Amino acid sequence: MARYMLIMRNSGSVEDYADMDFEAVINAMGAYNESMMKAGVLLGGEGLTDASEGAVVEFTGEAPVVTDGPYGETHELFNGFWTLSVSTREEALEWAKRAPLGPGNKIEVRRITDEADFEDYADNEYVQKEKEWRRELGTDAGTASA
Template sequence: MTRYMLILRSTPAAEKAMEIVDFNDVIAAMGRYNEELLKAGVLLAGEGLAGPEEGFVVNFDAETPVITDGPYTEAKELFNGFWVLGVSSIEEAKQWALKCPLGYGARLEVRRITETEEFPQDNEWVQKEMQWKKEGYPG
């Protein structure tokens, strides 16, 4: 099994398009999609996120990190939610991504999640992470 994260990104165009649709229809479409993922046995995790006004950004460009509270006026796209899928291949991840019921202006970025086994096994922190996972850490 290979894990992929489907990252839901919203643009100003998507936000505008959402103003003219019934939100109950959006919830129903997402519910059907989530149910299909569950029935196929590929959904490992998935959540929506609160709006940017409830978040903040930590900028590490300076010696001392700087926190900026949301909303983030400079952002052209916002990360609004995600799914983590366990699939057999990138092709299967693509098939599920294409089925996602997103509207105009939305973007879905798909990224493979790296596995601990891909890192140097003699590294003490990799070994610790492997032990944490054995102890029930979900990462």
Template sequence: MLITRATDEAVAASAEMGLEEIIAAMGRYNESMMQAGVLVAGEGLADASQGAVVEFTGEEPVVSDGPYGETKELFNGFWILDVASQDDAVAWARRAPLGAGTKLEVRRVTGPEDFPQDNEWIQKEQGWREQLGTV
């Protein structure tokens, strides 16, 4: 999974680029991943001011409306890739059309094989994936 995070500098720079230019650059990037057969999913996220955080610090969860956190801590979007290795994911991350101040975190998404196969909940999850058609 490639997770985008931007600083205030990156947000300001993207505002200067213009929406059409950003959409075209992202479209070309997404298309290249689709043509390579590695793109599973990808979405941008709405501004943090439209979100909320549910924090589990006490007996009852506390809900905070956005904006929340520092800009550098906020995720802006993601891509899920199906690649053979972390090196391959990093290579795709390096091609992303992102400007100065943006970070792209590369993380492996765990799968059922990462957990004990005799666990009741892992077996149930496999059944749920089959029901949802995500296997």
């Protein structure tokens, strides 16, 4: 099974949500999450606080620079994610299309790298160490990240 991350983006503003029934949002997201759990595809997922509580570490000069949020263009911000275990990209896309999101929202679907992506570097010290780290952390999915 491949792992995919669904990254929820919102191009609207905080004010767009001021008039929403927040309990209805919680219920819709809860039902969506529950459907993925029942299907056995949900590995995890979380919402994120407002960008004003965040920061960006930018590596453009000699030393990293920290900028407090809000940051970036609104279309660059994301406010939550899900990690799924599915057979194909198409299956991940089908789950993304079921998300209870309205106009102004987007979900970016990205495959999470796995061991096959690093076959040419199988003898690399850190590729080997990461396999052990994943076993130690209980996240052994035969994956490596770079």
